[in-house]
Amino acid sequence: MADPVPHKARMSPVSRRSFLQTLGVAGAAAGVAPAFLRRADAQEFMLKAADPAAKPGGTLRFGILNAPAHFDVHQSGTISNLGGQAPMYDLLIRRDPRDGNTIIPDLAHKWEVSPDGKRYTFYLRKGVKFHDGAEMTAEDIRATYERIVRPPKGVVIPRSSLFTAVGDIVVVDPYKIEFRLTEPRPRAYMLGAFASGWNVIVRKKTLDDNGGNLRQVMNYPGTGPFRHVSRKDKEVWIQEKNPNYWNKNLPYVDRLEIYNLPAFSPELGSAFLSGKVDYARIMDPISWRKAKEMPGVTATAMNQSVIQAYFFNMKRKPFADPRVRRALHLATDRHVMVDVVKDTAPMQVGGFVYPFHEWSTPKAQLEKRLGYQKDPKAAIQEAKKLMAAAGYPNGLKNLDFVVRDLASFKLWAVAIQAMLKDTLNVESNLRVVQTSQWFEEAGSGNFDLAISAIVSSLMDPSDYFTAWYGKGGPQNYSGWTNEEFHSLAHNLEREVDENKRKAMIPRAEEILENDPPLVPVAWEQIYDAFYNRVRGQNATKFFGIYDVTRWDTVWMAQS
């Protein structure tokens, strides 16, 4: 939809100044934007490794879950796809792989956002070629995003919900494209959505030739730094350096060997510890601790975009009462929860908002709050009072507790079952089911309590406030509603002033604490380990593993 404000007046050029302002969202935390970006002219911006000693050559052997159920990155929600496919594709804009956070140019060398937040204009690089030799133009960007925003029937794209405000996608010329929003969205939110690692740019022709569905198309052309060489299902994906890559400095390594090694598995740990891979991602804690002790190895931890939680069936009587839900929330000792799985999966304590987000309650403050204290006595006392006030002083019996058949959920379920019994005399029967069945049970409301994990694409609350806690939200398995919260979330999603948005979060947290839609059990972390010959990536500040898996700035100190 066209905005009545004249184009010239409406646009605020972002090419250099605003580009740096955008960087400032992340850079502000450090107080200053990185030096290399302050010097950069956005139109000429070419990415390179931070270390001037970076040299080309060598092979990177990367171990990660890499057994996709299909090949359509847009339709995926698992690292199984991005782990193997991300290096072959580019985005419109991207997160800087050197810090994992700053948004920098990619196929768009600059962009502009109108002051009312309703128009995003991207200027594309010229001369960018797909791996099949075709030139990338705005038509490819439009085809890619039309599909993401409005997927055809039978094509399910989890990130479509990030772009609900996108109306028209207009090709102004072959190297300029506009996204016209029907209503404003916060700049950080929208740019974060465009920079999401899932939104890889594919050819319009590829989509046309395959009826808009790439699930069974293994090698479709991208513009990325690496090209497909060969693939053995559930074994390895081999890629080679793209010699025609538009970013002339990149990539450094000549060859990528991406081994399929499942997350948290001893197999991944043993492959790394025996030196069969140079870089391992999503390691189990035991192998990771072993790696940490090894000379010549760096072991890192980063935050992941996943909350582990258990849900209530709000249609069943006791859980319609917020006091009962809050009582269970308070009786769940999160420090114990993290400890219970310390050898299975790395976790951290948190509430309803990403605990490491700058808007959430700081950790020190959170640990003073009931339900998050290291000593749970006060929380349990309060929980008992709430149960009594709700009419359940003697607890609850025979709750059906549906558990996803994964190691951490099974460990937690047993611990939660014991905790609730000991503290509130709430008795539950565990029912362990396969993942595919868990979603059937949760979707059809066939449970009292159900434990699982849910994921978001962005750290911005507007993403997961809608998906996890929103009325009818796709991952609101409890069926929770709270009109004040929904109204607040609605405003948060449309408010373009970041300060006003930030000011809404404490109230949102307060509502969620008192009327919990779920019980946060823990927030996931990711353990990486790499031999020190692998240089050029700092995985400690990444938010999740999905946006920065392209390996273009990585180089090998020894081949």
Add this chain to the structure above:
Amino acid sequence: MQKYLLRRALFALGTVIGVSIIVFVVLRILPGDPLVALLGVEGHSKMTPADRAVIMRDLGLSDSLPVQYVRWMRDIATGQLGKSFFRGDTVRDLILHRGPLSAEIAFLSLVISWIIGLPVGVLSAIRPNGWADAVARLLSILFIAIPGFWLSMLVVLALLFWFGYKAPLLVVHVWENPWQNLQLVIGPAVVLGLAQGAYIARMSRSCLLEVIREDYVRTARAKGAVESAVVLRHALPNALLPVVTISGVLLGFVLGGSVAVEQAFGVPGLGRSLVTAISERDIIVVQNLVLFYALIFVAVNVLVDLSYAWLDPRIRYQ
């Protein structure tokens, strides 16, 4: 003989068809949505009923069960064995690529079980209740009792932490690189072979103890034959019949056990493919692999039956 063969072949065919029907039906009535694996947790939660209808149609799951079954039989007849639900790889290619590894593991484990089990059984039988017999019985019970996957994990961890060793990550066929191939298959083969060897040791011991008391053995001794000749030439061949029978049964255990052992060793064989396909609910792969395993099991049992006449001339097929 021909009538017997025909009858056995018909029984075998009936068994295989029965297995195909059972696995086909069970996979389709089990709870759980295969689209969770296809779309992922997040995508699945955002799928609309209209999307579901299109995807189920594309996967052929909206057809009636008889139509789906006939389509599967047609795929088997064409030799393709159907395609993976999700990526479109054919199951035939999967079996051709990974099957040789699993076959090597099964074959090697059988060889190992005989190499270990038979001498131990003979040793126990010729010195019953002695210390060697006691040790042999203890070890036999131990290896029967220890779950293969657990022993596999111990072996993997011991090799890793003591020697920093891990077997190759990828499928390497024996004709490509025999040394790397051996590193892949030897671990699972030894673990499975030890468990089977324990059964064979116990079976050969008890059979030999029975045979060794027979008149013809006493006669051989009376004629002055040396003890080794009495045992190995006169007693052992006659004691082997039940051992051969149990080897056929054990192959079934190898096929079943290899699923867990391959998983523990991280060997990319068919067993591991089956585990993955089950967790993904890739029902086309599961039904074909189960049928393939059933086919092998039935074929081996027929071969074992046929080998009786060769091993024991008293047996005639009618």
